[in-house]
Amino acid sequence: LALFDVDAASIQRAMARVEVATARWAQQQGQTANALRHFEAAKRIVATEVEDSEIKPRYTALYHSVLFELTDLYLNQRNTQKAQRACLDALESFQLAMSRHPLRPDFIEGHMTAQILLGNAYEAAEDVDRALAAYEAAEVDHQKLLATLFQGEVYSENLVTAQVNRARLLRQQGEIEQAEGVLEYARALASRLVQTLGQRPRILR
16 A cells, blocks of 8 residues: 555646646647646646745746746747736746745746746737836846856856847837947857857847
């Protein structure tokens, strides 16, 4: 009987992973609606565990992964409201995790990624002010991440993209000088990213 003595949480986690695997398979087959349905099911399963008073890292990582994949799918479907909702759920979860572990670099980087995706979702909805605020918040997270690591540098292609987007939105608002400054910063980030990873970011065109 001991072989079958599996706790409920493990069963829930296994069910969530099955939903994620099914969603990814559906996505590969071009079945977007089916993929969304299974990712949403995984989100509902894992969310109940993440909301627990003692967040388990394995649940948190899976939850964030599902939310980011949902965001990408919803953005591809031009469903900006649901994309924003997934990003806001991710930000809320990362904020809770960071309140308990403020110096965890992976949580700070995840929060930065969620801000960038939120900026993308707001920009897709033509909400320029909120998009700019999200991109600026991502840069604050980037600086916090650098301070946390103490040494070495972190350069993200997503961050470069966010700064390019930010510069474009500022230019649209007539903030030409500020836009040029942000674009110069994006170029510097991209240059250091090339030096670090040996590859040219795709967004520079």
